[in-house]
Amino acid sequence: MAGEWAGCESAVPREALGPELYEAVPAIRRTEAELFAMFTDADVIKAVRWRY
Numbered sequence: 001m002a003g004e005w006a007g008c009e010s011a012v013p014r015e016a017l018g019p020e021l022y023e024a025v026p027a028i029r030r031t032e033a034e035l036f037a038m039f040t041d042a043d044v045i046k047a048v049r050w051r052y
Helices: 012-035 041-048
Strands: none
Touching: none
């Protein structure tokens, strides 16, 4: 799973987050990608643009 930190060759995220959170980040990103796969980029932007 560590390879899923695209382009990140640094050990800093793993050290800062610890192994559990470090592995959780790509897992969450994969789940989000699956969840929103049926929507277009415009749909997602419209749904979350002014949320925060």
